[in-house]
Amino acid sequence: MADVAQLAGVSSQTVSRVSNGFPGVTEDTRRQVLDAMRELGYRPNSAARALRRGEFRTLGVITFSLSTMGNIRTLEAIATSAAQHGYAVTLLPVAVPTQDEVNGAFSRLGELAVDAVIVIMEIHLLDAATVSLPPGVQVVVADSDAGDRYTVVDTDQAGGARDAVRHLLDLGHDTVWHLAGPEGSFAAQRRANAWSDTLRAAGRMTPPLVRGDWSAESGYRAGLRLADEPDCTAVFAANDQMALGLLRALHERGRRVPDDISVIGFDDIPESASFLPPLTTIHQDFAQVGRLCVEGVLDKMRQDGAEHGTTLVPTRLVRRESTGPRRR
Amino acid sequence: MADVAQLAGVSSQTVSRVSNGFPGVTEDTRRQVLDAMRELGYRPNSAARALRRGEFRTLGVITFSLSTMGNIRTLEAIATSAAQHGYAVTLLPVAVPTQDEVNGAFSRLGELAVDAVIVIMEIHLLDAATVSLPPGVQVVVADSDAGDRYTVVDTDQAGGARDAVRHLLDLGHDTVWHLAGPEGSFAAQRRANAWSDTLRAAGRMTPPLVRGDWSAESGYRAGLRLADEPDCTAVFAANDQMALGLLRALHERGRRVPDDISVIGFDDIPESASFLPPLTTIHQDFAQVGRLCVEGVLDKMRQDGAEHGTTLVPTRLVRRESTGPRRR
DNA sequence: CCAGTGGATGTTTACGTAAACATTGCCCAG
DNA sequence: CTGGGCAATGTTTACGTAAACATCCACTGG
Known part of the structure; x- marks a missing residue:
């Protein structure tokens, strides 16, 4: 800077x-x-x-391995939105979702050049990590439900799940089975809760819950079981990947979709339109979630804290060919 | 720091x-x-x-919208590997792949707290951007082929494509059709080149190239055309997503896979094992690519430059059910 | 008993920038 | 023509850290 000032014949302050x-x-x-x-x-x-x-004009993003589409899309939206606000984004990967790893990420955070943090993760592991949060660093959590202790931005999981179940009921199905996500996931939990609540509210039987781990492979395994349930005519899969595996299992067992069984997913990943058959699913607006995370955390920085709260981003039912009226 | 020193009754240097x-x-x-x-x-x-x-102990990663699985997995590996070396990763998203945007990213880079840069992108747009690279900032490029001007780490696209084609020829197919990626992509280009080279080396006819844009939707459209080609018994899709769309189109047109047509993909995304039928594909080791990017760039920082070169990461054929012997 | 040695700790300084304050010089109203 | 005011620019300083150098002290060997 001094050199520039000298060459330009001005003071360094003018350069500044x-x-x-x-x-x-x-x-x-x-x-x-x-x-x-x-x-x-x-x-x-x-x-x-x-x-x-x-x-630093930098936001830190803590996230688990970028294996789920949702996290990725959210991250992308965060990066884009942050750039628009003149902020860079620093990634804090947490390889394994254990409490130790999370605590590690938070403590590394302390040494990191970051003004605020956005966390994309299940809240379970966040609990004990709270203590190590450096003071003065604002946090917004995506994909979680700790609205009382953190500011949270999330897809309206319950609303989406309710829409999914109702869609199937409206098509004449007596009830809807649920292929849930892993136990540790709050998103999975809320989708499952909304599923059973909606069934109960409609006065329907609640079939036993079948659990996967988000992966297509787990959906396949679950599908092999569901294919043998004679009463099962409609399944709500907690994400599109599992729905994919489910479709494969049903196909292998000769159960036609949607003629014998209707399947609905959640997420609306780009590929789901090309499944066999194209998947009816609940569209999540990840871009919006990411944008709100950034704006939320910047707001908090300006107002220095403010109170916590939860912002829900609405979903949208995308009707494709994997759901149809019940035929007996 | 001074406060700590005082409280501990030592000098600040000791605290340091x-x-x-x-x-x-x-x-x-x-x-x-x-x-x-x-x-x-x-x-x-x-x-x-x-x-x-x-x-800064920070690496910058410039990448296009994280829409392709490969970029994401590479990014993830970069972040993990960087963390192990005590480096953080800052994301520089380039929303739209235009020259302007790329130049913009590079100039923002100048103001960024970054010691070195890893670029995940097609080289076309990188050309003109060279000039604006801040001096002293080392660069490694992933997924590209500018080995003469940059240090490049990439999957062995040509080797993988060759293996894919040979696999199908070995199964008795007269020739192999190719569903290529978008024109702008170097990865797509190299896969396509290796495809035609391999066919030529084997003395086979080279069918007209069919082009998609990596998306399942484009694979579907291409598949509708390929389904009407009576000579087509084997297709090499340049990525798994397009293969997915292709499978759907073939299914709709009543062409059985692999009985009528064999399909092989590229990437080995987790879902491909759950396609209908499970997809034979070329596995890419993205984690390795990411790791080598980080190590390469750190090396260059230590040696201050060194010469450029290209490191290729080998692929692996994953045999599933979408490919089979030719039947006439 | 003393010079020498080496480990533990302290002091000074510079890194590049921007805020706060200081100065200059010009224009215009009275 | 003169002083007040304001725009343009310059000077000083502090931000928190760590390298370089300085100092102190205990212990060792002659």
Whole structure:
């Protein structure tokens, strides 16, 4: 910076003003400074900048292995939205979802150049990690339900699940089976709860819950069991991947979809339109979730805390060919 | 830091030594300092640290929208591997793959707290962006082929494609059709080149190339055309998503897989084992690619440049049920 | 008993920037 | 023509850390 100042024949402070786009600099001077910058290949040192300003203009994102489509899409939206607000995004991967790993991520966080944090993860493991959160670092949690202790942004899991079940009931099915996500997942839990609540509210029998782990493979295994249930005419899978495996199992067992069994998924991943048959599913607006996370955390930084709350992003039923009226 | 020093009754330099794990501090002193740190909730200011040390311990990753599985998995591996080396990862999303956007990302890069950069993208757009690369910032490119100008780490696209084609030829098919990725993609291009090279080397006819855009939807559209080709008994799809769409189209048109037509994919996404039928495909080791990117870029930082080169990560054929011997 | 040695700790300084305050010089109202 | 005011620019300083150098002290060997 001093070199630039010298070459441009001004003081370093003027260079600073130019590089920050501050007013009070003649057009002539500005041009000279910019020329000098270009000539010397000057680029501001962000460490010094951060040190001086007391902020990094960077958001940290803690997330589990980017194996689920939802997390990825959310992350992408966060990165894009953050960039629009002039913030960079630093990734804090947590390889294994154990309490130790999470605590580790949070403590690394303490040494990280980050102004605020967005957490994309199940809240279970977040509980004990609370303590190690550096003071003054704001947090927003996505895909969780700790609205009382954190600010949360999430898809309206319950609403989506309710829509899925109702869709199938409306088609004339007596009841709806549920292929749930793993026990540890709050998203899975809420979808499952909404499923049974909706059935109960409609006065229907609640079939035993079948559990998978989000993977297509687990959906396949579950599907082999469901194919043998004579009463089963409609299944709500907690995500599209499991629905894919389910479709495969049903096909192998000669159960036609939707003629014998209707299947509905959750997420609306791009591929689901190309399943056999194309999957009816609940569309999640991940981009919106990511955007709200960023805006939420920036808001909190400005207001220094504020109260917690939960923002729900609505879902949308996408009707394709895997669901149809009950035939007996 | 001064506060900690005062509370512990030592100098700030001793605190620094403790916080960096340097030797030459009595166990007693160390404990006192650590206690003081805990009591005051001290966490080192990474901006000051970076300023003083002249490095950020952060890698920048430039990538297009995280829509393809490969990019995501690579990114994940990069983040994990970087963490193991004590580096954080900052994401630089490029929303739209236009030259302007790429240049923009590179210029933002100049202001970013980053020691080196890993680029996951097609090289086309990288060309003109070269100029704006800040001097002294090392670059490694994944998923590309500019080995002469950049250090490149990539899956052995050609080898994988060759294996795919040979697998089908070995099964007795006269020739193999190819459902290629988008024109702009170098990965797609190399897979397509290897496909035609392999056919030519085997003295087979080269059917007209069918082009998709990586999406399942485009695979479906291409599949509708291929289903009407009476000579087509084997298709090599440039990725698994397109293979999925292809399978759907073939199914709709009543062409059985693999009895009438064999299909092989590329990538081995987790879902492909649950396609109908489970997809034979070429497995890519994205984790390895990511790891090598990180190690490569760290190496370059140490050696300050070194020469460019290309590292290829081998693929593996995963045989499932979508390919079978030709039947006439 | 003393010089020498080496480990433990303290002091000074610079990293690059931007806020706060200081200075310059010009314009215009009185 | 003169002083007040304001825009443009310069000077000083502090941000938190760690390298380089300085100091202190206990112990060893002659």
